[in-house]
Amino acid sequence: MSRRLLVSVFGNEHDLLGATKAAREKGYEIVDVYTPYAVHGLDTAMGVRPTRLAYVCFALGLSGAVAKLGFQIWTSAWNWPVNVGGKPLISIPAFVPVTFEVMVLFAGVGTVLAFFLRSKLFPGKKPSVVYDRVTDDRFVLVLAETDAAFDVRKVREMFKPFGLLHLEERLEKEE
Amino acid sequence: MVEPSTAAFAPAAIDTHAVATPAEHKPAWSILRKPLILGRKTYGEVTHDICSLLDRKPTAAWWGAFFVAASVLGIGIASVTYLIATGVGVWGLNNTVGWAFDITNFVFWIGIGHAGTLISAILFLFRQRWRTSVNRSAEAMTIFAVICAGLFPIIHTGRPWFAYWLIPYPNTRGPLWVNFRSPLVWDMFAIACYFTISLVFWYVGLIPDLATLRDRTKSKIKKAIYSFFSLGWEGSTRTWHRYEKLYLLLAGLATPLVVSVHTIVSWDFATSIIPGWHTTILPPYFVAGAVFSGFAMVLTLMLITRKVMALEDYITLYHIEQMCKIIIATGGMVALAYMTELFVAYYSGNEYERFTFINRALGPYAWTYWTMVSCNVLVPQFFWFKKIRTNVTAVFILSIFINIGMWFERFVIVMTSLTRDYLPASWAGFTPTLLDIGTLMGSFGLFFTLFLLFARFLPMIAIGEVKAVLSYGVHPKGENA
Numbered sequence: 001m002s003r004r005l006l007v008s009v010f011g012n013e014h015d016l017l018g019a020t021k022a023a024r025e026k027g028y029e030i031v032d033v034y035t036p037y038a039v040h041g042l043d044t045a046m047g048v049r050p051t052r053l054a055y056v057c058f059a060l061g062l063s064g065a066v067a068k069l070g071f072q073i074w075t076s077a078w079n080w081p082v083n084v085g086g087k088p089l090i091s092i093p094a095f096v097p098v099t100f101e102v103m104v105l106f107a108g109v110g111t112v113l114a115f116f117l118r119s120k121l122f123p124g125k126k127p128s129v130v131y132d133r134v135t136d137d138r139f140v141l142v143l144a145e146t147d148a149a150f151d152v153r154k155v156r157e158m159f160k161p162f163g164l165l166h167l168e169e170r171l172e173k174e175e
Numbered sequence: 176m177v178e179p180s181t182a183a184f185a186p187a188a189i190d191t192h193a194v195a196t197p198a199e200h201k202p203a204w205s206i207l208r209k210p211l212i213l214g215r216k217t218y219g220e221v222t223h224d225i226c227s228l229l230d231r232k233p234t235a236a237w238w239g240a241f242f243v244a245a246s247v248l249g250i251g252i253a254s255v256t257y258l259i260a261t262g263v264g265v266w267g268l269n270n271t272v273g274w275a276f277d278i279t280n281f282v283f284w285i286g287i288g289h290a291g292t293l294i295s296a297i298l299f300l301f302r303q304r305w306r307t308s309v310n311r312s313a314e315a316m317t318i319f320a321v322i323c324a325g326l327f328p329i330i331h332t333g334r335p336w337f338a339y340w341l342i343p344y345p346n347t348r349g350p351l352w353v354n355f356r357s358p359l360v361w362d363m364f365a366i367a368c369y370f371t372i373s374l375v376f377w378y379v380g381l382i383p384d385l386a387t388l389r390d391r392t393k394s395k396i397k398k399a400i401y402s403f404f405s406l407g408w409e410g411s412t413r414t415w416h417r418y419e420k421l422y423l424l425l426a427g428l429a430t431p432l433v434v435s436v437h438t439i440v441s442w443d444f445a446t447s448i449i450p451g452w453h454t455t456i457l458p459p460y461f462v463a464g465a466v467f468s469g470f471a472m473v474l475t476l477m478l479i480t481r482k483v484m485a486l487e488d489y490i491t492l493y494h495i496e497q498m499c500k501i502i503i504a505t506g507g508m509v510a511l512a513y514m515t516e517l518f519v520a521y522y523s524g525n526e527y528e529r530f531t532f533i534n535r536a537l538g539p540y541a542w543t544y545w546t547m548v549s550c551n552v553l554v555p556q557f558f559w560f561k562k563i564r565t566n567v568t569a570v571f572i573l574s575i576f577i578n579i580g581m582w583f584e585r586f587v588i589v590m591t592s593l594t595r596d597y598l599p600a601s602w603a604g605f606t607p608t609l610l611d612i613g614t615l616m617g618s619f620g621l622f623f624t625l626f627l628l629f630a631r632f633l634p635m636i637a638i639g640e641v642k643a644v645l646s647y648g649v650h651p652k653g654e655n656a
Contacts, residue, residue, distance in 0.1 A: 013646075032410070032412060033412040034409060034410040034411055035410055035412060035415065036410060036639060037383070037415075037639040037640065037642040037644055038223075038416075038418065038419050038639070038643060039412070039643075040643075043412060043415075043416075048412060048413055048554055051417045051420045053417055053424060054424060061428075071343075072355045074347075075350075075352035076356075079350040079352065080349075080352045084354060084356055091356055092473075094355065095355055095356075095364065097439055098355055101432075101435065101439075104368055104372060104428050104431070105368045107428055108372045108375060108425055108429075109375055111424055112379055112421065112425070115417055115418070119384070119413070119417055121406035121408065122407065123403050123404070124402075124403060125407025127407040127408060129409060129410075133219075133390075134390075134391045135383070135389075135408075135410055136390065137218030137222065137461075137642075150652075162241045168248050174499055
């Protein structure tokens, strides 16, 4: 199904934040907001649900640590038990450094991969850049025209105090 | 020498800015901090300033520097090739001194890398927003320094094509595994993990900037390359939201990692029973020294970069001062470590420990010890003076002294203990051969070659992050009007 979208362009983050808050208060459906850098407070202003990446990171770190500790115990005590200077075969303190490193490795690399997966970022992806200067110096708010009562003039009035630079209607491309 | 951008900190320049601010908004200079980025840039100007560096043809200065760096790298390649063809005996090693320049260089380069991670991760967690101007280059420096460091143990194996034996992998020699109780195996894991995480961290930071380059470039080939590596970045807030969280998580992971890496490097020494090495002070001492030397290298690189690339508005005197202050702090820690070592050697009542430290200060390698003390303890004291911290030439010269001092610190630790162990019959000396020196030079050549290539092909400054701090210390309405 295709939607009609209203693309509004702003010149700085303060205007964009104000416009986003105003649009949300008035009950408009915000499809997404595009910015050249991470604007603080914008995620709460547009009501993005908090990301769960931290849980992914914790789970991956824990599994990396458990796997590596298990592997060290298995190689040192079961698969190839060698008496090194009378030390116990399962010498946990000596296994800590490598366990720690592998935990960080799993958590770090895994979380990045999870981020790519969740945000659908992959090499070769064709980006649909919403406005050509959005990675440079423009801040773009995209609203969905939900019903026939949607009035573009009203939106224009609402955004005027925020230094609206450009407004255009677009038909969402079908995926 | 008067630095042109000092003018921006002068009251006169601040007044000009105040006039430029719309009359209805108070300038508010009195309560806000100094801006991090000078010249009242707009977002567009930031993009242009940093991206246009990559559009230009390389300057004569770049070609000159690249030629020198690549030639020195050539010396290194020749030395290493000869070494591998002949054997590690071509170095000045002997039965007593089994590792000398190679381990010194290894520890030195790993230490250099630590400043990059400190800037990108620890200063991020401490909300030090000035880091945005230097973090990209500092992270690049980390990666290149770790590459240089990693090469030395591999070369030192003598048969580098078997270096993969350090990795535990299923093999046909019966169930044969590496000894996980060995600090050398810990070291391999620490360096490999550190390199991977640094690279990933750096790349994640680059993605939004690569998208900026992608949307800006006219060249088709460049566009294709930037598109590939920017992974279809669109600047959506949902992505930014996750991205910020990811960045925080990576910073949180990299912080203990960077401490662990040099700790493990120090364990290469501390777990042995050689006098002077077998101490618990080594891990914190190494970590502080690493940050200390790393910041000196960041300063050396950044001072050249800002001049050659005309980035004085981005890497300002404020940034240089901040880094000088970190050098004072970490230099103080290093000095404290030196004194603690001396005191503990005396207080332990251990004859061998005492001898080691007397030998360090008065023995055959005394000149290296005093070079180390003067460069690492005395030189940073100059940074207490604001006049010196804001004098670019002075900072540059002092930073080079610290680099030299920190190389000698590692040399002193390795050499004084190895040449004089418990048994006088096994005492020996060490004189570096030309190949030792050639390999050390080669590592600098590799480092600078990689850094120069980075400066040509990737944005030196994190464009997205700098845009986010443009309003820092500037009145909201004044900045982009």
